[in-house]
Amino acid sequence: MEIWILLAIVAVLVFWAIGLYNRLVGLRNQVLNGWRQIDVQLKRRHDLIPNLVNTVRGAMEFERDTLTQVMEARARAVSATGPADAARKEGELTQALGRLFALAENYPTLRSNENVKMLQEELTSTENKVGFARQFYNDIATKFNTAQQTFPSNMFASMLGFKPAELFEITDAGERQVPAVDLSMRK
Amino acid sequence: MIVFVAFLLFLGIGFDVFYIGDGELTFPIGSLTALGVGSVSALTSYYSGDRAVLLSTGAVPLDRAISTATSDDDTLKIRQFDNVVEEMSIAAGLPKPRVYIVPDTDPNAFATGRDAEHASIAVTRGLLDAVNRDELQGVVAHELSHVRNLDIRLMTVIAAMVGAIALLSDWTGRGLHRASSGRGGRDRDNGKGGAAGIILFVLWVIAIVLAPIIGQTLAMLVSRRREYLADASGAELTRNPIALANALEKIEQAHAPTTSVKRGTAHLCIADPLGRAVGLRQGWLPDLLASHPPMANRIAALKQMAYHG
Numbered sequence: 103m104e105i106w107i108l109l110a111i112v113a114v115l116v117f118w119a120i121g122l123y124n125r126l127v128g129l130r131n132q133v134l135n136g137w138r139q140i141d142v143q144l145k146r147r148h149d150l151i152p153n154l155v156n157t158v159r160g161a162m163e164f165e166r167d168t169l170t171q172v173m174e175a176r177a178r179a180v181s182a183t184g185p186a187d188a189a190r191k192e193g194e195l196t197q198a199l200g201r202l203f204a205l206a207e208n209y210p211t212l213r214s215n216e217n218v219k220m221l222q223e224e225l226t227s228t229e230n231k232v233g234f235a236r237q238f239y240n241d242i243a244t245k246f247n248t249a250q251q252t253f254p255s256n257m258f259a260s261m262l263g264f265k266p267a268e269l270f271e272i273t274d275a276g277e278r279q280v281p282a283v284d285l286s287m288r289k
Numbered sequence: 290m291i292v293f294v295a296f297l298l299f300l301g302i303g304f305d306v307f308y309i310g311d312g313e314l315t316f317p318i319g320s321l322t323a324l325g326v327g328s329v330s331a332l333t334s335y336y337s338g339d340r341a342v343l344l345s346t347g348a349v350p351l352d353r354a355i356s357t358a359t360s361d362d363d364t365l366k367i368r369q370f371d372n373v374v375e376e377m378s379i380a381a382g383l384p385k386p387r388v389y390i391v392p393d394t395d396p397n398a399f400a401t402g403r404d405a406e407h408a409s410i411a412v413t414r415g416l417l418d419a420v421n422r423d424e425l426q427g428v429v430a431h432e433l434s435h436v437r438n439l440d441i442r443l444m445t446v447i448a449a450m451v452g453a454i455a456l457l458s459d460w461t462g463r464g465l466h467r468a469s470s471g472r473g474g475r476d477r478d479n480g481k482g483g484a485a486g487i488i489l490f491v492l493w494v495i496a497i498v499l500a501p502i503i504g505q506t507l508a509m510l511v512s513r514r515r516e517y518l519a520d521a522s523g524a525e526l527t528r529n530p531i532a533l534a535n536a537l538e539k540i541e542q543a544h545a546p547t548t549s550v551k552r553g554t555a556h557l558c559i560a561d562p563l564g565r566a567v568g569l570r571q572g573w574l575p576d577l578l579a580s581h582p583p584m585a586n587r588i589a590a591l592k593q594m595a596y597h598g
Binding site for chain 2: 132136139143216219220223224226227230231234235237238241242
């Protein structure tokens, strides 16, 4: 009699462990997929920037410095190694792009140019996609971590070979800062 | 939802006990048949409903909308909509739904399709012209939430039950008519259950007479709940509830009926397309009959999210 009760308990535990393992594997794959999605969107951004720079170059001859800065920031971002490095360099690229768009506001021909508007929309969208991909990654990574760290899964998760996923954080102090807005209209 | 199933069970078992089984509980043939007929019609709409809906609204697929765009600004707007849909599906971690534009000047939007892999999102021309990028994002997030929460599946199941309830009511209505004109007369001498049985029988007759109205009311109740849910999970995607609130305000201001959207699709739209006056007022009557909660309540709920978030 006792042996059967014992066997039943073991069977329940085994089924529970299998369920836990499969759920964690599913979540881990979603986390990996979320991470790759960020990469896909960053790549898209890198591809769009040369187009933008070429389109605005003619009208913005006087802003050669800004354009060069954007291209250089892009080159650095493309050749970044490792997530932390990439995060910092992508942040710099975002800032360089922001400066370019702010300056472009001074050129009426650019503001009304359909090509520029379309490119600007594409870049805005890509920026958003990077942001939402990070948001989704963080959401799913948090879910994955919670699944590992809550009782009773926390006793088995590391035994089954699962490690908590790292959350995406803003590593660059400049990106965390609220940009200074100057409305005094002086040149 | 549970109320819905209970109501259907009450009607169905009552039908079988009082109408077919002469007061005895036998095999529930009547309710099963009704449910079967309701399910078949619902399944049909489940698998081909999205195409029917898109066809009936005259929705144009995105690439065709771009190729027929009248100006560069037009193209930009449509492209922007496409981008926004892609952004929101990334945020939701869903495959990108197919994208359509409805040539209608009243601002509105709807989603259709049985699951995330077969989903379509459509907005009207009027919406693209009325809202800015952030607000469009809020609207698309709302629609995508209907897809993610499987509301389309839910409303299909409910349509099946409403259908079954209507059928039961219809059959009984005819039967009672026959009985009273003296030809059938089945339920005349089935007083086996005693006083309790009679009370139940009377309750059941009242319920069956009111059934189509009650069924519809319950369906609308579920629909309104899912609207609040879609607003909330939409805000979770954009993390920007105010933008959705602003979009809702703009949609409300142009509360002319969206003529291209038919009644059957109403519960999938972001705002009641029929432009019924009840949708704008508060009180018990609109609360019972509208497919959408009052705009003011939705906007207030969203703003509250913003202040607490």
